[in-house]
Amino acid sequence: MSxxxxxxxxxFFIGVFIAAYFMPVGSARFDNAVLxxxxxxxxxxxxxxxxxxxxxxxxxxxxxxxxxxxxxMKYLGTGAxxxxxxxxxxxxxxxxxxxxxxxxxLFAGIYKMGAGLGPASAFLxxxxxxxxxxxxxxxxxxxxxxxxxRAVGAVGFSIVIGLLMAFFFRNEEQARADxxxxxxxxxxxxxxxxxxxxxxxxxxxxxxxxxxxSARGAFAFIYQNKWVFxxxxxxxxxxxxxxxxxxxxxxxxxxxxxxAGLALVFxxxxxxxxxxxxxALVLLLARGSGDQxxxxxxxxxxxRLIVPLLFAGILVTGFLLGRPGETGIIPPGWIAGSVGGNSxxxxxxxxxxxxFMYFATLTEIPILQGLLGSGMGKGPALALLLAxxxxxxxxxxxxxxxxxxxxxxxxxxxxxxxxxxxxxxxGIVTA
Numbered sequence: 431m432s433x434x435x436x437x438x439x440x441x442f443f444i445g446v447f448i449a450a451y452f453m454p455v456g457s458a459r460f461d462n463a464v465l466x467x468x469x470x471x472x473x474x475x476x477x478x479x480x481x482x483x484x485x486x487x488x489x490x491x492x493x494x495x496x497x498x499x500x501x502x503m504k505y506l507g508t509g510a511x512x513x514x515x516x517x518x519x520x521x522x523x524x525x526x527x528x529x530x531x532x533x534x535x536l537f538a539g540i541y542k543m544g545a546g547l548g549p550a551s552a553f554l555x556x557x558x559x560x561x562x563x564x565x566x567x568x569x570x571x572x573x574x575x576x577x578x579x580r581a582v583g584a585v586g587f588s589i590v591i592g593l594l595m596a597f598f599f600r601n602e603e604q605a606r607a608d609x610x611x612x613x614x615x616x617x618x619x620x621x622x623x624x625x626x627x628x629x630x631x632x633x634x635x636x637x638x639x640x641x642x643x644s645a646r647g648a649f650a651f652i653y654q655n656k657w658v659f660x661x662x663x664x665x666x667x668x669x670x671x672x673x674x675x676x677x678x679x680x681x682x683x684x685x686x687x688x689x690a691g692l693a694l695v696f697x698x699x700x701x702x703x704x705x706x707x708x709x710a711l712v713l714l715l716a717r718g719s720g721d722q723x724x725x726x727x728x729x730x731x732x733x734r735l736i737v738p739l740l741f742a743g744i745l746v747t748g749f750l751l752g753r754p755g756e757t758g759i760i761p762p763g764w765i766a767g768s769v770g771g772n773s774x775x776x777x778x779x780x781x782x783x784x785x786f787m788y789f790a791t792l793t794e795i796p797i798l799q800g801l802l803g804s805g806m807g808k809g810p811a812l813a814l815l816l817a818x819x820x821x822x823x824x825x826x827x828x829x830x831x832x833x834x835x836x837x838x839x840x841x842x843x844x845x846x847x848x849x850x851x852x853x854x855x856x857g858i859v860t861a
Contacts, residue, residue, distance in 0.1 A: 463749045463759035470748030470788070471741060480701055482532040483737070484708055485636040490539030491729030492632065495721055496620060499544040506545035508596075508603050519552035520560065520588040529789070530825040531740055532636075533557030535732045538832050547603050547833075548596025551841055554829070556588035559820040564642075564795070566649075568815065571795050575860055576808065580815050583852050587816060591844050598840055620674060628670050634663030639704065657700050661693075664707060675722055677714050685710035736828045743824025747788050769801065769810040772857030774850065780810035781849035784818030785842065786826075794818050809857020817849035 454460045506515050533554060541550045565584070569577020596603060620628065638659040641652055652659065668686055671677040689710065692703040715726040752758035768779045789797075798811050821842060830838040 459759060462757065463752070466752040466756055466758050467745045467748035469756075470753045471744050473753060474741075474744050474788075478529065478531065480705055480708065481639045482529065482636070483535070483740075485632060485639065486532045486535040487729050487732050487736075488711070488725075489629065489632045489636065490535035490732045491725050491727075492629065493536070493539035493543055494728040494732075495724045496625060496628070497543055502540060503544040506540060506549040508546040508548075508606075510546065510549070515546065515549040516552050516589050516592055519549040519592060520556045520585055530558045530820055530822045531788075531828070532640075534736050534740075534825060534828045534832070537829075538732055538736065541832065546596060547599055547837065548592040550592075551595040552588040552592030554841070555591050555820050555845065556584070559584040559816070560588065561819070564819070567795050571799055572802065572811070576812060576815065579812050579852075579856050583812065583816050584820075587820075587845070587848055587852075590848065591841070594844055595837070595841060599837060624670075624674055627666070628674070631663050631667035631670060635660055635667065638663065660700075660704075664689075671714070675718075677718065677722070681714060681717075685714065735831055739827040739831050740824040743822070743827045744788060747786065747823045751783075751787050769806045769814075772807045772809040772854065772861065774854055776807060776810045777813045777853040777857070778846070778850045780806075780853065781813040781817040781846045784814035784849070785821040785846050786823045787818055788822040788824060789818050807857055808860050809853040809855075811853070812856045813849045813853025816852060817845050821845055 504510060505518060536557065537550060537554045540553065541547075545553075560581075565577055565581045568580050638652070638656050641656040641659075643653050665686075668682055672679050672682050685707070689703045689707045692706050693700070696702045712726065715722045748758060750758045750760055765779075765783055769776050784794075794815060798806070798814060801814075802808075802811055826838065826842055829841060832838075833841070
């Protein structure tokens, strides 16, 4: 190893030693920030890993095994029809309604299978940003102007960001597409109608298990019965696995009986039977062979790639900014005092901070309600709404692991810059 590399290692060790030596342990702000980092990680593990990430990882693994590269490239590849590709990518967000971290396994799955960088980036932004319930609640709680601006901005952003990403990296993407075309043809998988039902069952589990609370109309009805809908989709998936994936019916019946029994014993804790169902699925696939084993291996591969980066990013986010409504090492007064008015600086600050914060689905609305009451301008509020739900420090680290540093930095920069300019223009128009 070169002397230069050894000097880098020595500098790193010295830096770690200095940080440890002068660590302000005992300071109330530092100790609270450490507590917030651990609290945010615990909250994320309890609220999002089992119900959000785990189903998303299984869907990503299924994409890698059961969706052919030819199909992905036909509809989302570099040479696909632009209207169709970007239309599908942007509409997907309104269907999935996931957070910035949950969309990552799905993004990694379609990108790995040959989706062009442009449509994949549009999907990456639209997944957490174009959430129908969040947009409706924004209009109800924060006002119709912000609700409409968020809807129009989010849809437009997903397409523009995708087109710009495809343009900036067009040479690399063309080389990647040529490499995919040169790969040997794959065998036939499930018929199209079976594939659609299979993915619909998994997406249904993901969507309804994470359905947010609402007090209005159909949304309220779905929330009150979310576990009924989730169970129906899970039952459908079980039937599909037995009929088309050759899972033994006796084993599946035993697993279903165990999950149903736990649901009856713990009616107030649906996460317990849900967890049991996930464990049963893993065991059933581990005992299988061929596509069953491949599905499990691909799922595990995405977990190994994404989860460590997400957890590291969540710890850092909690330390710096705290949980929603709490305080990290950065005083909240600094943030609240920097987003008043409608200057470019205020809009940039709102989009920049929003991009690094972690927002679970719908949590951005009460946070913004408080900031608006403290003097935040409408422009910066929109900038935060457009950048915050779509990005977070944990998701940035994971995107870098999937795309590399240059493409990840370009995606983040586009989101922040466009959010800043859109918020600034919105603030001028509505002044």
